Amino acid sequence: MKFRLLLLPILFILSFQGIAQKKQLTLEDAIINRYGDLAPDRLEQLQWLANDHVCSYVKDNQLYKNYTYGLEKKLFKLDDLNKLLGDSLKSFPYMTWVKNNALSFYYKGDNITINDKARKILARVPVPKKGSNFDYCKENGTYAFTKENNLWLSKGKDEIAITQDEDKNHVYGQSVSRNEFGISGGTFWSPKGNFLAFYKKDESKVSNYPLVDYMGRVAEHTPIKYPMAGMPSEHVEVGIYSMITEKTMYLQKQGEPEDYMTNLTWSLDEKYLFVQELNRAQNHMKLNQYDAITGRFIKTVLEEKHPTYVEPQHPLFFLPNEPNEFFMFSNWDGYARIMHYNTDGKFIRQLTKGDWEVTRFVGYDAGEELLYVEGTKDSPLERHLYKINVRNGDITKITHGSGVHYTTISPDNKYFIDHYQSTDIPNVTTVISNGGKKLRTLNISNDNAADYQFGENKIIELPCKDGKNTLYARIILPPNFDATKKYPVILYVYGGPHSQLITRSWKNSARWWQYYMAQKGYIAFTLDNRGTPNRGRDFETVIHRQLGVHEMEDQMTGIEYLKSLPYVDAERIGVHGWSFGGFMTTNLILTHPDTFKVGVAGGPVIDWSMYEVMYGERYMDTPQENPEGYENSNLLNKVQNLEGRLLIIHGVQDPTVVMQHSMKFLRKCVKEGKQVDFFAYPTHPHNVRGKDRVHLMEKVSRYFEDNL
Secondary structure (H helix, E strand, O other): OOOHHHHHHHHHHHHHHHHHEEEEEHHHHHHHHHHOOOOOOOOOEEOOOOOOEEEEEEEOOOOOOOOOOEEEEEEHHHHHHHHOOOOOOOOOOOEEEEEHEEEEEEEOOOOEEEEOOOEEEEEEEEEOOEEEEEEOOOOOOOOEEEEOOOEEEOOOOOOEEEEOOOOEEEEEEEOOOOHOOOOOOOOOEEEOOOOEEEEEHHHHOOEOOEEEEOOOOOOOOOOOOOOOOOOOOOEEEEEEEEEOOOEEEEOOOOOOOOOOOEEEOOOOOEEEEEEEOOOOOOOOEEEEEEEOHHHHHHEEEEEEEOOOOOOOOOOOOOOOEEEEEEEEEOOOOOOOOEEEEEOOOOOOEOOOOOOOOOOOOOEEOOOEEEEEEOOOOOOOOOOEEEEEEEEOOOOOEEEOOOOOOEEEOOOOOOOEEEEEEEOEEEEEEEEEEEOEEEOOOEEEEOOOOEEEOOOOOEEEEEEEOOOOOOEEEEEEEOHHHHOOOEEEEEOOOOOOOOOOOOOHHHHHHOOOHHHHHHHEEEEEEEEEEOHHHHOHHHHHHHHHHOOOOOOOHHHHHHHHHHHHOOOEEEEEEEEEOOHHHHHHHHHHHHOOOOOEEEEEEEEOOOOHHHHHHHHHHHOOOOOOHHHHEEEEOOOHHHHHHOOEEEEEEEEEOOOOOOOOOHHHHHHHHHHHOOOEEEEOOOOOOOOOOOOOOHHHHHHHHHHHHOOO
């Protein structure tokens, strides 16, 4: 009995020591190792084969095939690939499956194709030595690429200049419209590789904006083209080069020169090119059809208008069994939907309904007439895969488990690789059928951060002041939380369009820097305000012409909640954010100086009239059309309210939120006699990446530790 009594306190001490011995996050852990050694284990290069419902992956320097019915088969080892190449690679190059179960990858300046046993090189295509924006067409074995402002083709050793324009204001084959509207490239191969569509942008009327590189013996002027809201913008055209005739023609663009040409989509027979054309005011979209041979405008298939803005983000999807019919994203009724039309503009059916959004098109099974999408039907905080019967509209959820699912469909449209994570699950990868049956578990990720000390992380719901919506927020408590104590708070904010910071993914999608600061005794808080996505058009577009108003109102709802908690020190609340979050940070500390003691604003927008056309005019219209909105959102008009400590950080080479924002703010602070702190990162653009990010976050952390 005595022995048992003695054992209990010993076990208690050992248990307590086990908790106490949990590791502390360092800044390097939170910023760099979070994506390295501490990241969940995942299968490398997991993908479907090109012509089968079989997936492959790399594990322990071995390439595997995995069949949906459960058989795992070894293909070849890294040693086998090295033997074939006569090399000593330390890891597999990134490989993709192409036709006839062959593998393609980049190696020493060539695109190599080998058989699936790494015993034979099937093809070796040289990659152009000089150039950028490479776009390889598997159907014809040709690279499209750019040199300076012109567009080129390369097949084998031959290089052909498609354009030879000496005017540097004319740019070919590169992304346009500053990557808005889902645009991420400037070249578009046709389905069979017979044509190449490409962008041409004329920046002749766009202002040159001065950036300076200070790192040389003499500082170098490196100007960029930067179209500010209300000022002249670029003119975009679409060209088509024929691989058969080796000639180029341009589409007979409709509308005005500054209209946007977005989401280019080829018809499956390569006869037509469809373009979603948007006026500069961004409130009227026309889906136009063009003849791919002549460039002749054929007709406007359909139109969409809205008093706020229309924002096309996705190309069309043509049905392989009905080539004159297509699926299209639309939010005409208030939520992101999939609509079914034909090329005569006839509306066939609306495939999704209800108060939820389709976030991603996954695939279509033409034989079964089943459409697969991911969306928010179960919750705005989750993503699930849904099966939609095109004939009767029935919707079935395929994925299971509360959280976030990301799926890829097999080539035969029958199976899915499902990457699943939730608040407490880093990642589980399975193969599932289109009926939702789990066929095989490919990987269960280890929590490589399990030995580290994390504070409690929970999602809360708050009523929005509009009386209609619910606001979602995340609160992280210090690891050794004591409800009888008072804790300072750091609000991390973004709050702008296209950003959702709160989901039921691993650790509720928290930034690990927030855990790091919680470890130092701060409560970390984040809230998704109105204006953020995936909650319907009204929730997102309420910010139109008045950026900062409703966003701040919702953030202050979160602050009111925090102040109601007995363990929150209401006298010690700080705020930090970057870009739109920098705008929000500065706005909050200037508008509510009695609430926020400390702020750190990175790359902040100070005056929206100095921001670029494509993004700025979507949400604010032009300064000429909306002078009151621009005036009310101009933070230079609030500098006199500054009372707390504010640190402004800006990248010297920032091409997105140009340094002029911070310079004008600093100048206004001097005029108003307000003290403000400032730090610039030479050589860095809009954000600070790589190892220098540790330096950045140490500066941010110290600023709160010293002042909050």
